[in-house]
Amino acid sequence: MAEKIKINEYGDCTFTEQDAIDLLYNNPEFDISKLFFNDIGKYTSSLKxxxxxxPTINTLPSRDSLSEFDNKNINDWHMPEKYYQINVLQWLLDKCQNDEEKMRVQTEYALFEKKKFVRVLQFLIYFVDTLRANNVVWGVGRGSSVASFCLFLIGVHKINPLLYNLDITEFLR
Structure with missing residues (x-):
């Protein structure tokens, strides 16, 4: 059955009428009211x-397009106001110990700005602060994010990309 499930752009699992028939045939007690269907016209008219x-069945909820959703919610990160106020560039530069580090921060920050990810950096500062305050342990670092010196300074990972000459474009393309 799992191979028949379709997943839309929002991550919803959707079913066709035939998928539902197969599901009910194999699991007669299954509550289909918990499923979403692309088209319920035949089912509804047949019941009448x-x-x-x-049980009635559900169609997919109407939603904004992904870009409309992003535009509406881009500034709502559910973090304390003081983190929205952080000047991330200055915060990062204050953590630098030499000119090489400052140049790398400025280079990376420009890439983060270009992608409109400054709010993400503010949230990551909040997130790491929250993890530390609650003694939560997280990994050393994995994947391309370890190429970011800014993320290293924030504490997202423990790998200093300058020591290994890691190219930031491995992370921010």
Whole structure:
């Protein structure tokens, strides 16, 4: 059955009528009211026509497009106001110990700005502060994010990319 499930751009699992029939045939007690269907027209009209009192089924909820959703929510990061006020560039530069580090921060910050990810950096500062305040242990670092010196300074990972000459474009393309 799992191979028949379709996943839309929002991550919703959707079913066709035939998928539902197969599911009910194999699991007669299954509550189909918990599923989403692309088209419920036949099901609804058949219930009326036959006078059956079966569970109603759901169509997919209407939603904004992904870009509309992003535009509406881009500034809502559910973090304390003081983190929205952080001047991330200055915060990062204050953590630098030499000119090489400052140049790398400025280079990376320009890439983060270009992608409109400054708010992400503010949130990551909040997130790491929260992890530390609650004694939560997180990994040393994995994947391309270890190429970011800014993320290293924030504490997202423990790998200093300058020591290994890691190119930031491995992370921010």
């Amino acid at each position: 026509e036959l006078g059956l009192d079966l």
